[in-house]
Amino acid sequence: QVQLVESGGGVVQAGGSLRLSCAASGLTFSSYAMGWFRQAPGKERERVAAISWAGRRIYYADSVKGRFTISRDNAKNMVYLQLSSLKSEDTAVYYCTARSSFENPDKDDSSWSYWGQGTQVTVSS
Numbered sequence: 001q002v003q004l005v006e007s008g009g010g011v012v013q014a015g016g017s018l019r020l021s022c023a024a025s026g027l028t029f030s031s032y033a034m035g036w037f038r039q040a041p042g043k044e045r046e047r048v049a050a051i052s053w054a055g056r057r058i059y060y061a062d063s064v065k066g067r068f069t070i071s072r073d074n075a076k077n078m079v080y081l082q083l084s085s086l087k088s089e090d091t092a093v094y095y096c097t098a099r100s101s102f103e104n105p106d107k108d109d110s111s112w113s114y115w116g117q118g119t120q121v122t123v124s125s
Helices: none
Strands: 003-007 010-013 018-025 033-039 046-051 058-060 068-073 078-083 092-099 119-124
Touching (some): 003 092, 018 092, 033 068, 033 078, 046 068, 046 078, 058 068
Parallel strands (some): 010 119
Antiparallel strands (some): 003 018, 033 092, 068 078, 092 119
C-alpha cells in the first residue's frame, strides 16, 4: 500500500531553518505530484506547496513564498520542504501528500489521494 513518511520536524527559534523530508513507497513516485500541507492547533488545514512530477512546476502559498522551498528526488522517492526565516505562525503539523495531477494546486484540496502521518514543527519566539 502507499506510504508517505515525514521526518525532520522539531523545535527551532524564530528566524531559523528546518528541512522536512517525505519518503514515499507503494506508488510510481515519478508519476505523482507531491504537496505539503500544514495544520496549526485550532485552525483549518492549509496548503503550503506543491511540485509537479518532474519538478518543473511549483506552487507556493502566499504565506510561505520566498521562505520555503519544495523539491523532489525521483531517484530516491523523496520530496523535501526547506523551511527558512521561520516565524511563530509557521508552527503546525506538516503533512506530505500525493495526487496524480498537479493541475490547480491552489484549489481542490480534497483531490489529494495520499497523506502522511505528519511531523510537528514548533517555532519559538
